[in-house]
Amino acid sequence: MTTNPAASSAGDLEGFAVAVTREDGRWKCRPLTAGALVSLETAETELRELRSSGAVFGLLNVDDEFFVIVRPAPAGAQLLLSDATMAVDYDIAADVLDALNIDIPDIDPDDLDDVEPWEEGDLAILADMGLPEPVLSVILSETDLYPDEQFEEIAQRLGFDDVLGATLDKLR
Secondary structure (H helix, E strand, O other), rough: OOHHHHHOOOHHOOOEEEEEEEOOEEEEEEOOHHHOOOHHHHHHHHHHHHOOOOOOEEEEEOHHHHHHHHEOOOOOOEEEOOOHHHHHHHHHHHHHHHHHHOOOOOHHHHHHHHOOOOOEEEOOOOHHOOOHHHHHHHHHHOOOHHHHHHHHHHHHHHOOOHHHHHHHHHHH
């Protein structure tokens, strides 16, 4: 599915994709490829290939505009898209909505700046790790924050902010 040719190539996007794992009570972060920012399938495949015995999820900061949290599971990935309006312009956001069986919003791309963003997906995606749905909802409601700042809040609440920070420092 292609919605915006300029947003369809990883080389055109800002942001980052990071895999987060927790094994034996220790958090680890590692970068995913740039392809994970444009393809939900790529992100899921890379996360599944980690073969972690503990929790695994991906944090995708797409173009510093929105984020996706991907958590692979045997019955299909759990997904959270921070701003469903971005499916109008970004393939990966459209792929997330498609995986959630939600139609792409019927919004003129020129009107996106005037539309209040809303999330779609599983707000309880990280609840079993210590981030309750209401807390994640508050983080998502802070629309004045950039995705990396929202991820910092998530990481801080779950206790891996230092590991995430060190990983992102290596990517810069």
